[in-house]
Amino acid sequence: xxxxxINFLLVFLPLFLVLFWICPNRERNELLFFGSxxxxxxxxxxxxxxxxxxxxxxxxxxxxxxxxxxxxxxxRMAAGILSLGIILNLSILFFFKVNxxxxxxxFYSFTAIGYLIDVYKKEIKAEQSIVKxxxxxxxxxxxCMGPIVQYKDLERNLIKKKFSAESIQEGIxxxxxxxxAKILIADRLNMLWHELEVTGYDSISxxxxxxxxxxxxxxxxxxxxxxxxxxxxxxxMLGIDIPDNFQVPYMCKSVRxxxxxxxxxxxxxxxxxxxxxxxxxxxxxxxxxxxxxxxWVLTSAWHGFTLNYFIWGGILFLCISMERLLKIQSHIYLIxxxxxxxxxxxxxxxxxxxxxxxxxxxxxxxAVSNEGDWISAISRYPFEFALGLICATPIVNDVYGIIxxxxxxxxVLSGVFWxxxxxxxxxxxxxxxxxxx
Amino acid sequence: MxxxxxxxxWGFTVVLLIEGILFAGGYFSYNILNTIAAEEVxxxxxxxxxxxxxxxxxxxxxxxxxxxITESEDAAVTETEQAVKKPTWQAVGxxxxxxxxxxxxxxxxxxxxxxxxxxISTFYSNTGLTIAKLMKKAIVPKAGxxxxxxxxxxxxxxxxxxYINLGINELGSGSNEAFLASYSNLIxxxxxxxxxAVIYIQSIMKVTQAHSEKNVYGVxxxxxxxxxAGLETLADNERVFYIDINPSVCTKDGALNPEYTQDGVHxxxxxxxxxxxxxxxxxxxxx
Numbered sequence: 028x029x030x031x032x033i034n035f036l037l038v039f040l041p042l043f044l045v046l047f048w049i050c051p052n053r054e055r056n057e058l059l060f061f062g063s064x065x066x067x068x069x070x071x072x073x074x075x076x077x078x079x080x081x082x083x084x085x086x087x088x089x090x091x092x093x094x095x096x097x098x099x100x101x102x103r104m105a106a107g108i109l110s111l112g113i114i115l116n117l118s119i120l121f122f123f124k125v126n127x128x129x130x131x132x133x134f135y136s137f138t139a140i141g142y143l144i145d146v147y148k149k150e151i152k153a154e155q156s157i158v159k160x161x162x163x164x165x166x167x168x169x170x171c172m173g174p175i176v177q178y179k180d181l182e183r184n185l186i187k188k189k190f191s192a193e194s195i196q197e198g199i200x201x202x203x204x205x206x207x208a209k210i211l212i213a214d215r216l217n218m219l220w221h222e223l224e225v226t227g228y229d230s231i232s233x234x235x236x237x238x239x240x241x242x243x244x245x246x247x248x249x250x251x252x253x254x255x256x257x258x259x260x261x262x263x264m265l266g267i268d269i270p271d272n273f274q275v276p277y278m279c280k281s282v283r284x285x286x287x288x289x290x291x292x293x294x295x296x297x298x299x300x301x302x303x304x305x306x307x308x309x310x311x312x313x314x315x316x317x318x319x320x321x322x323w324v325l326t327s328a329w330h331g332f333t334l335n336y337f338i339w340g341g342i343l344f345l346c347i348s349m350e351r352l353l354k355i356q357s358h359i360y361l362i363x364x365x366x367x368x369x370x371x372x373x374x375x376x377x378x379x380x381x382x383x384x385x386x387x388x389x390x391x392x393x394a395v396s397n398e399g400d401w402i403s404a405i406s407r408y409p410f411e412f413a414l415g416l417i418c419a420t421p422i423v424n425d426v427y428g429i430i431x432x433x434x435x436x437x438x439v440l441s442g443v444f445w446x447x448x449x450x451x452x453x454x455x456x457x458x459x460x461x462x463x464x
Numbered sequence: 465m466x467x468x469x470x471x472x473x474w475g476f477t478v479v480l481l482i483e484g485i486l487f488a489g490g491y492f493s494y495n496i497l498n499t500i501a502a503e504e505v506x507x508x509x510x511x512x513x514x515x516x517x518x519x520x521x522x523x524x525x526x527x528x529x530x531x532x533i534t535e536s537e538d539a540a541v542t543e544t545e546q547a548v549k550k551p552t553w554q555a556v557g558x559x560x561x562x563x564x565x566x567x568x569x570x571x572x573x574x575x576x577x578x579x580x581x582x583x584i585s586t587f588y589s590n591t592g593l594t595i596a597k598l599m600k601k602a603i604v605p606k607a608g609x610x611x612x613x614x615x616x617x618x619x620x621x622x623x624x625x626x627y628i629n630l631g632i633n634e635l636g637s638g639s640n641e642a643f644l645a646s647y648s649n650l651i652x653x654x655x656x657x658x659x660x661a662v663i664y665i666q667s668i669m670k671v672t673q674a675h676s677e678k679n680v681y682g683v684x685x686x687x688x689x690x691x692x693a694g695l696e697t698l699a700d701n702e703r704v705f706y707i708d709i710n711p712s713v714c715t716k717d718g719a720l721n722p723e724y725t726q727d728g729v730h731x732x733x734x735x736x737x738x739x740x741x742x743x744x745x746x747x748x749x750x751x
């Protein structure tokens with residue numbers, strides 16, 4: 028079920044909240060677990076099956092690893108089981124990435140791998156209750172689009188939830204902000220991006236190519252940031268602390284910094300389970316670059332197996348390596364590089380990607396020109412571009428902080444929610460939101 | 465808990481719900497009003513049909529009364545008119561399109577932006593345009609800024625030819641009959657507003673085979689075919705003509721050629737001239 032759907036916002040979530048409210052605290056993990064299974068099952072029954080298999084495997088393996096670790100003699104056995112667990116998780120992930128994706132699999136596979144490694148390292152105890160483990164792995168707020176959480180961060184929430192009327196209100200407000208980011212900015216700018224695709228990249232002017240890249244950069248941010256905020260909001264409503272995934276990334280001044288502020292939990296995961304175990308930056312500059320290279324190859328693969336993701340990761344790896352040598356700190360440089368990298372991220376067909384790059388740098392003449400196409404593009408989405416650019420700055424956090432506890436702020440936020448609902452209904456009944464005939 | 469604390473705690477949810485009730489009320493009453501308006505339109509169609517029928521009855525009565533001379537005189541007049549101005553199809557150049565107007569949805573928007581008729585013909589086109597929206601929505605930019613409706617624009621300026629390309633946006637909704645009835649109404653209205661213009665009904669462009677199989681929102685080639693067959697019957701071949709544009713962009717199996725499109729529905733910019741070439745090869749001249 029999509030966070031941005033009427034079924035979720037007006038049916039599933041309110042119903043679930045009411046049940047959660049009347050449910051005694053000790054039964055809430057059960058409710059969260061089974062509710063999340065229903066959440067997945069309603070959208071994708073195949074996804075539910077895969078999730079359950081993954082859940083049982085990881086639950087059992089963690090207990091086995093812990094058992095073997097308790098015996099002093101069998102360290103190798105525990106390492107073997109851990110490797111098996113990692114390979115199993117990655118195989119499932121690989122299989123479904125290639126053969127049509129299952130809901131949230133990239134996120135919960137990585138969450139599970141992290142969990143197994145933490146158990147192996149004895150940083151946490153293997154969860155003995157499958158319900159609690161299930162609630163941790165499958166909880167619906169973070170299932171589809173992350174964030175990737177660590178067990179130790181959520182463990183206390185599984186025992187006692189900070190569930191109150193205040194937390195529900197705060198949660199709803201965050202959910203609204205996230206929903207607005209997705210519906211009012213991301214989805215709209217995505218339409219412009221789609222128009223470029225329909226026109227054919229060989230027939231867009233160079234300024235339009237850059238405006239398209241900007242539109243996609245904002246779209247991707249507000250889509251993903253919106254989802255993350257909705258996840259945090261849903262978590263808050265249930266008294267669960269879900270970590271931040273974004274920290275105004277477009278305000279950064281280097282790619283290194285950017286990826287500490289963009290999809291933070293994935294970066295942390297790679298740092299914790301790949302980069303640091305390989306030696307991080309403690310074994311000389313060359314070894315550091317090798318480690319970074321491995322991390323970026325894996326990060327690319329996590330996003331997808333087509334060549335364009337490796338081009339994306341390659342651009343970022345090169346920039347990060349260069350930054351280590353040259354100590355670059357520039358906002359313009361960052362935006363320039365990130366926009367180019369997002370184009371590579373967006374266009375999965377390499378031939379089309381090359382065409383797009385050629386048009387960005389005017390390396391080939393335009394096939395059919397439509398002068399002023401970029402002015403027309405801006406004039407059709409002025410509100411979205413303006414809002415997107417403003418909301419990419421920290422101002423939005425300040426404004427939110429001011430209005431969220433004011434009565435007029437409540438009226439505005441509630442209004443935004445219903446405007447979003449209205450947009451969802453209109454666009455749901457409009458066949459061609461992305462087709463735009 | 466004291467009332468004040470209660471309000472402080474639950475205030476936001478209450479505001480949200482109150483606004484929700486207002487929203488639902490507004491939304492439903494808007495929809496109901498729209499449905500009523502739509503019913504009135506259908507009523508209007510029906511009453512026009514009734515009028516036409518009663519008209520026929522009138523002529524029948526006339527002949528019963530033996531006033532046949534008037535009728536045959538009428539026939540003679542039309543015959544001579546036809547003899548003077550007999551429509552023939554032939555190829556034309558860009559000049560033919562200088563006083564042409566194109567009315568249509570996003571596909572016509574593409575035509576206006578990327579075809580070789582850009583800058584030659586006039587285009588009243590808008591993404592998402594339907595027959596229902598056509599006369600109501602302000603889409604024609606005015607010289608001094610602002611926009612007017614197509615209806616207003618048609619009263620202000622006369623054209624020699626009017627090419628219409630509509631129908632894909634309403635493909636998923638309404639019956640074939642209702643579609644043809646509203647299309648026919650549109651043509652009648654244009655005829656009145658533009659007494660000297662030749663009207664071309666362009667066929668609805670097909671989608672690719674892959675897109676047709678997905679059948680998103682009821683868009684498939686079988687249905688397009690059905691509606692096109694209906695559109696063809698609206699042509700009287702005196703002032704209103706039908707042009708099938710599909711041969712210019714379709715494969716042998718009658719689906720949009722996937723090479724020409726990214727999304728399966730719209731032509732890529734560089735293929736719009738396939739469409740205009742077909743229009744240039746097939747224009748009506750009166751001789």
